[in-house]
Amino acid sequence: MKLTPRKQVAFGAIALVLGACASAPLFLSNYPLFVFSLAIVNAIAVLGLNLVMGCAGQISLGQAGFAAIGAYATALLVVNLDVSYWLALLLGASLAAICGYILGLPALRLGPLYVSMVTFGFGLIVVIIVQNWYELANGPNGMIVPPPVFFGRELFPREFHVAIVAVVTLLFLLARNIVDSKHGRAFIAIRESELAARGMGVNLAHYKTTAFALGAFYAGISGGLFAGLAQFINPDAFVFPVSILYVTMAILGGISTLVGAAIGSAMLTALPEVLRGAAEYKDFLTGFLLLLLLIFLPNGIVGFVRQRFIGVLPAETGYSSSGRIAMHDVLPTTLHRRERSEKETLLKVESLSISFGGLKALQNVNLTLGSDEILSIIGPNGAGKTTLFNLISGLDRPTTGRVVLDGADITGMSAHSRARLGIARTFQNLDLFGEMSALDNVRVGAHTRLESSLLQAALRTGAQRAEEARYCDVAMDLLRFVGLERYANQKANSLAFGHQRLLEIARALASAPKLLLLDEPAAGLSSSELDFLMVLIQRIHKEFGISVLLIGHTMRLVMTLSDRVIVLDHGVQLADGLPTEIQRNSRVIEAYLGTDDA
Amino acid sequence: MTCGPNELVVELLSQVLISGVTLGSLYALVGLGFVVIYRATKVVNFAQGEMMMLGAMLALYFYSDLQFPYFLAFLLAVMLSGVFGAGLERFAYRPLLNAPVLTLILATVAVGQMIRAGVRILRGSEVSRFPSILSADPFLAAGVAVTPLSLSIIAIAVFLVCAFMLFFRKTKLGKGMEATSENREAALLVGISVNQTFSLVWAISSGLAAAAGVLLAPLIIITPEMGTIGIKGFIGAILGGFNNIPGAIAGCFFLGIIENLGGVYIASSMKDVVSFIVLVLVLTVRPQGIFGAAEGKRA
């Protein structure tokens, strides 16, 4: 593994911190050690929040509820069923994960409004249930938990501390591996733009529920560890202000970072002990701090530091240069098709109609696209062109009509399934994953080609690493193809507009599509950028055999590149023919320039 | 009149109904505030319950400690809360106007916590009882047992809701608020100051919540934690349909009745659980609420 200067610094720092944590029992007396252990246990719950909220962008106001499930499940298993502590911990966290998954289900259809309510409600309900469950959990009086046992030996708090450090290290590594994999990128893609994520083949339902499950799992471990640490649990430890405390810790450290969890929880666990004020002040200050953070420091401490100092250390690009070869490896299906040399119909749209409310956005549109054609769709504003794209790519369903790809009816298929079949697209007003680097944007484009599971990613198996490296090369090659390799590690929303357009195209190509939908790719480009784009599209079409469906207003682009042109106006198809025919078609001219009668 | 088992059931049910409607009317006051804020700013105001608590606390202070007449205490509590709400908008929420919705929601959570803790600091965690103003002795009306207290609560709450609706639908300011909720840019174009409108929105919502708190005060024990009842107003509004205000109000009454039924037949402490389960069920089946209109799908 190559150790770039940046990685060296990072490893050094982490090793130092870990060493300090693990050796703390030697230096600290009981009470400070307890606080230290508690801070680490809290950090685990906060890590979970970083995954759910920071990474995947979902609101979770019930993290303490999941911790409660973990804590009580662990305690009950140990006390009542004599299960070994560590097994109970795992089972408790798994139960919490299942609950998290279930809670993620409503999140699929509901916006942030409802998700915040549902997670909040969940947190409240867990506490209420536990408070009233006298028979099993002793209600508000709480449960006493025997000290954790390791291979038959009771662990003293000092030894347990080392165990906790081991657990948090493991969990941190797992989280880090997940974030650095296709799954982590999928989470961030969802956070940045659900629409674009779907277009790139990310299964929203799967990933949202997985995000909640992950966050809940971490909280469950945190709760179970807390049970072993404090050796006493009661409902008061998991009330709503605790969920808020976790959120504050996450935001303080930096919600989109993982390291931030440690910093946030360390500060907010230790501080109240240092201040030793009454509980009311603690809650008030937490709330006040959260508010200040939201207004002035929304990226948290780590986020702030990263923004300021990111240029200091040389950026690593993490790829190996391998020329054009990697690109061709990825597009074998297309190459095979080109060898067939007969013109086939790739896409057929039959009698497609869609209405929004009372407005007929598209009426009876038909088109066929051959596997070797570039087809352009033009028409005045509001004609329904992007709507047509949405129907083809699956972001919307038609009222009537069919969409057929390669002979298969895909009308009912979801967007992410269609991406898997080989449809890729760009967006009229750009829909990049702004906070991700250019390289990562393109890597998300290849989402459907990466096969490794979440577990393989978490454990960083050999197969997963190889796959990731391979598609990293592909992504880098695509960036080179569109001329953006210099910007590989820059955030997508920091690129110039023209470059962003090119980046979207590179991202779309990453899945080795059969059909590329370009929605006004030239809008806003300068004359020279337009020239480059035209050459690019021609190369995509000829060298990679990808069929192109283009929406355009820039007539130079449309008329030069297209094999055929279709004209839409008011949702109705006006004409379908060669570019020169279209330019002379009086109905088309009328549609664009208006009628001549006064 | 004999008191056979049937009569008992009817009596019990009608009592449950009355307390359900009483509670529902209070939920409606709070829920109305939630809906107004949400429609204008897309924010879930997690501090709405705390505004309610604040109203109750202020009323307690003025009425019980300072011995003001009841109506003066009521008025002061509501007005001070309104001003406080406008202040919150100006200093806590306006800086976040263009931040993602999540940030704003968290900000309201933070503010809620601050209010709760702040009251605890100022007043301690002692529980208080609001001195009774009206008799809590039930009398029979049409064979149903009602107390003057619950009747007056229902009356005042309904009056306030209607007053607000009148303001909202008939006055220029009120219509301006509605216009801003429906289309912020168009509102700017016709000359509505969006900033001022937001201040008004928050002030009114806070005032409504505070009124609910004052009305609720004689019924329950007053603690800094009582704000959690406020979230029910929100649930009721979602149940009824956040898109239209009358639907939201209806939902709140509905929730009040269901909760009390659940409290009687299941367990009193499980009332909250019942509410949330009902909420999740309804949302899963019908995300726009029971009375809400389905929002048109757009590309």
Place this chain on the structure above:
Amino acid sequence: MLELDNVNAYYGRIHVLKNVSLRVDEGKIVSLLGANGAGKTTTVRTIVGLNRSTANDIRFEGRPIGRISPHKIVRLGIAMVPERRELFPDMKVIDNLEMGGYSRADAAEMRRDLDWIYSLFPVLAERRKNRAGALSGGQQQMLAIGRALMSHPRLLLLDEPTLGLAPLIVKQIFGTLRKLNQDGMTILLIEQNANQALKLSEYSYILENGRIALQGRSAVLSADPTVQRSYLGSI
């Protein structure tokens, strides 16, 4: 009456308007044309303050208005009919119109203006209790224009008022605009329907990629083949 002097505007980081200068003289109809994405809408939005320009060079009746917040613009006498109408869909027609007069205090005059608008667009009077969102496209457009007129403006800005409308309605609306102008209203019209806009207006500007590519008397421009090329590309 309205002057833009080398105005530059950005949409995020995209340089949308590049040194745009144009003039609308009092009592005239001026049209601003150009293909999609040329910057027409950005121009009007910059005039009313919905988009910030970098220079302070927008003058209305002599005074600079570049720094004035959008909700104060209408008080100066400028009203805009936005692209896609932007009505208050759940409010009644009459309420939408009343909102148009939000910035005014004179109730009697407003009532007179309301009657005048009803005479211009009788269908609005018919459907005044209906929800704005339930109206047809053409009716919504009339409502949008009526709402703008309720502020009793001296300058009317219209952004693609014929978007998505049937030809007959387009004719009707243009007829109304002509009548308004004859009664003294100054109009800046943004249109895709170039032919009709050129017929209606006295002077026209053609935007291409954020710059004024062509300008002149509308009668002269409508005979110019360059205009068609700008929209459909050369043959």
